[in-house]
Amino acid sequence: MAPELSVKQKDYRSNSLWRLTLRRICKQRSAIIGLTLLGILILTAIFAPLIASYDPEKVLIGVEDIKKRQAPCIHVLGCPEDEPQHIMGTDGNVRDEFSRVIYGSRLSLLVGFSTVGFAITVGTLLGAVAGYLGGWVDNVIMRLLDVLMAFPSLLLAIAIVSVLGPGLQNALLAIAIVSIPIYARVVRASVLSVKEQAYVSASKALGASHFHILVRRILPNSIPPLIVQGTLGVGTAILDAAALSFLGLGAQPPTPEWGTMLGSERNQVFTAPHLVFFPGIAIMLTVLAFNLMGDGLRDAIDPRLSQDVKTG
Amino acid sequence: MTQYTIRRLLLAIPVLLGILIVTFALARMIPGDPCKAMLGEKATVQVCERFNEQYGLNKPIPVQFWIYMKDIVRGDFGESIRFSRPVTTILIERLPTTIELGSIALFLAILIGIPAGVISALRRNSIMDVVVMVGANMGVSMPVYWLGLMLAYLFALKFKGTPFWLPPTGRISAGLVAVPFYEVFGWEVQAETLKYHFLEFFANLYIFNSIITGDWEVLKDAVQHLILPSMALSTISLAIIARMTRSSMLEVLQQDYVRTARAKGLMERKVIMKHAFRNALLPVVTIIGLQVGTLFAGAVLTESIFGLAGVGRMLFEAITARDFPIIQGFTIVIAAGYVFVNLIVDLSYVFIDPRIRLE
Numbered sequence: 001m002a003p004e005l006s007v008k009q010k011d012y013r014s015n016s017l018w019r020l021t022l023r024r025i026c027k028q029r030s031a032i033i034g035l036t037l038l039g040i041l042i043l044t045a046i047f048a049p050l051i052a053s054y055d056p057e058k059v060l061i062g063v064e065d066i067k068k069r070q071a072p073c074i075h076v077l078g079c080p081e082d083e084p085q086h087i088m089g090t091d092g093n094v095r096d097e098f099s100r101v102i103y104g105s106r107l108s109l110l111v112g113f114s115t116v117g118f119a120i121t122v123g124t125l126l127g128a129v130a131g132y133l134g135g136w137v138d139n140v141i142m143r144l145l146d147v148l149m150a151f152p153s154l155l156l157a158i159a160i161v162s163v164l165g166p167g168l169q170n171a172l173l174a175i176a177i178v179s180i181p182i183y184a185r186v187v188r189a190s191v192l193s194v195k196e197q198a199y200v201s202a203s204k205a206l207g208a209s210h211f212h213i214l215v216r217r218i219l220p221n222s223i224p225p226l227i228v229q230g231t232l233g234v235g236t237a238i239l240d241a242a243a244l245s246f247l248g249l250g251a252q253p254p255t256p257e258w259g260t261m262l263g264s265e266r267n268q269v270f271t272a273p274h275l276v277f278f279p280g281i282a283i284m285l286t287v288l289a290f291n292l293m294g295d296g297l298r299d300a301i302d303p304r305l306s307q308d309v310k311t312g
Numbered sequence: 313m314t315q316y317t318i319r320r321l322l323l324a325i326p327v328l329l330g331i332l333i334v335t336f337a338l339a340r341m342i343p344g345d346p347c348k349a350m351l352g353e354k355a356t357v358q359v360c361e362r363f364n365e366q367y368g369l370n371k372p373i374p375v376q377f378w379i380y381m382k383d384i385v386r387g388d389f390g391e392s393i394r395f396s397r398p399v400t401t402i403l404i405e406r407l408p409t410t411i412e413l414g415s416i417a418l419f420l421a422i423l424i425g426i427p428a429g430v431i432s433a434l435r436r437n438s439i440m441d442v443v444v445m446v447g448a449n450m451g452v453s454m455p456v457y458w459l460g461l462m463l464a465y466l467f468a469l470k471f472k473g474t475p476f477w478l479p480p481t482g483r484i485s486a487g488l489v490a491v492p493f494y495e496v497f498g499w500e501v502q503a504e505t506l507k508y509h510f511l512e513f514f515a516n517l518y519i520f521n522s523i524i525t526g527d528w529e530v531l532k533d534a535v536q537h538l539i540l541p542s543m544a545l546s547t548i549s550l551a552i553i554a555r556m557t558r559s560s561m562l563e564v565l566q567q568d569y570v571r572t573a574r575a576k577g578l579m580e581r582k583v584i585m586k587h588a589f590r591n592a593l594l595p596v597v598t599i600i601g602l603q604v605g606t607l608f609a610g611a612v613l614t615e616s617i618f619g620l621a622g623v624g625r626m627l628f629e630a631i632t633a634r635d636f637p638i639i640q641g642f643t644i645v646i647a648a649g650y651v652f653v654n655l656i657v658d659l660s661y662v663f664i665d666p667r668i669r670l671e
């Protein structure tokens with residue numbers, strides 16, 4: 001008897017939702033590209049001091065014989081050996097642009113994860129309460145969120161930052177606040193869809209508390225859509241944070257933040273295009289990584305689309 | 313249908329009221345004294361008292377809100393603190409720029425995005441599909457302002473002296489004047505009347521104005537000035553629309569009725585256009601409606617890069633200068649426009665899909 005049971009157990013385990021999902025993710029081209037990009041990004045952020053050749057905030061006047069907004073100089077590509085090498089040139093304050101771009105990855109990841117983490121926490125709470133309790137509580141919460149959603153998100157974020165005052169922390173808070181409604185909606189929708197299921201009623205009949213039913217029986221259903229939405233949300237958050245910084249409302253100089261770097265050199269785009277080009281590329285690749293990941297995850301989790309993969 | 317429309321309009325009232333409260337509250341919560349912001353740090357207490365009285369800023373907040381509500385119902389958004397001019401007048405000056413920019417951007421996004429998505433779905437996994445999807449993925453990941461700056465660099469600097477050169481700033485070249493159509497037609501209009509504002513609004517839509525007055529030089533110039541900003545602004549929406557069209561088409565193409573249509577020997581073009589595309593359109597229209605918000609937000613950035621005096625840039629400047637009346641008035645108009653567009657989108661479902669009965 002015993003060996004038979006273990007075989008069954010093995011079968012059961014190999015077909016668990018997570019394993020299945022993981023296997024599907026590995027079949028998604030976009031997810032793999034996204035994951036690779038993200039991996040490179042995380043490694044860059046961790047090993048920034050090793051990759052960057054200069055201190056990102058160090059002004060090189062008097063240290064090297066170099067002018068401000070110097071074009072990129074790469075020795076391998078024919079830049080004279082006697083000139084100091086700056087892969088992405090120097091910025092308006094004679095700092096090494098490459099080092100600043102590299103260090104910028106730390107801030108961007110921090111921005112993405114912290115805002116989405118905050119928004120998911122608050123959004124889940126609101127959405128779960130609204131969906132589970134229903135009635136007037138649901139109405140009040142959802143109408144409030146409707147009001148938040150009636151504003152274009154960046155405009156609302158700008159308004160919130162002006163109330164709180166410019167700065168990275170306040171910008172993060174503003175972006176987190178404006179992205180709450182979407183997570184609340186995702187959670188509410190999945191709560192509504194399983195609230196009346198037999199297994200929830202069974203749990204109720206067994207005398208489980210509301211908290212237990214909500215956390216153990218209902219909320220696990222909203223994890224997959226939340227992961228997908230969250231991954232895509234990180235990209236949006238990074239993009240919005242960079243936009244706020246670009247407008248001078250987010251990270252303040254000399255912090256190496258991509259949006260701030262772009263914003264402070266925007267008027268030099270005709271004379272020193274490299275100072276606009278590289279931070280922008282960095283933002284795009286980072287956001288792209290999260291978007292590809294999110295798309296791949298969605299295709300892997302959504303059973304309708306997986307069928308589509310089989311037949312198509 | 314009429315009943316549904318009325319109910320939806322009524323349902324929009326609490327949302328609009330909420331928007332009103334939120335903007336009013338946010339505008340009051342912005343730290344700093346509007347008096348000091350306007351008249352400088354050295355403004356004396358007496359001067360500030362007079363200033364606050366003039367703008368009603370010395371009254372209790374609930375009273376200010378009540379007065380504000382009463383004025384808004386009458387279409388009066390108050391007077392800008394910074395410019396000492398009615399907010400409505402400023403809005404009429406600025407809104408056409410943004411509407412022109414936004415609608416051309418949206419038009420571009422739809423015109424390119426939908427066919428790209430359809431072709432991508434029909435030629436799934438082909439080179440074409442890969443190119444469209446890679447482009448769309450990059451499009452949604454790009455910062456609007458970065459793309460704008462790069463386009464300006466490419467078209468205004470690198471293409472200088474070629475026929476591809478495009479101007480990087482402004483709405484119209486210096487020296488050119490877009491003569492309002494009512495002047496061309498010789499209409500007598502008194503300044504500062506409702507009729508004047510109404511006509512002025514349309515006259516400020518340069519493309520519209522130059523077409524009906526037949527001023528081709530201004531038209532060409534205005535279009536040239538609009539190409540770069542609207543290209544930059546449309547990218548994200550274009551990418552989103554292309555992606556949505558593709559996935560929606562893919563889903564519909566697998567339906568039984570598409571197979572039936574093919575089986576009964578219909579021409580492929582008919583199968584695609586009548587049976588598949590029309591059914592795939594619904595989610596695409598929803599997404600298009602949501603783009604209006606994206607475009608307004610993008611307008612803040614695009615307008616500031618391309619030196620366009622539109623609503624987005626004005627609003628950003630007003631926020632930094634604590635010009636409450638402008639912040640409130642502009643935000644309400646934008647949010648109300650957003651709510652209104654999405655209402656139209658919901659109503660349009662009936663025309664796209666006759667099975668939907670809105671009750």
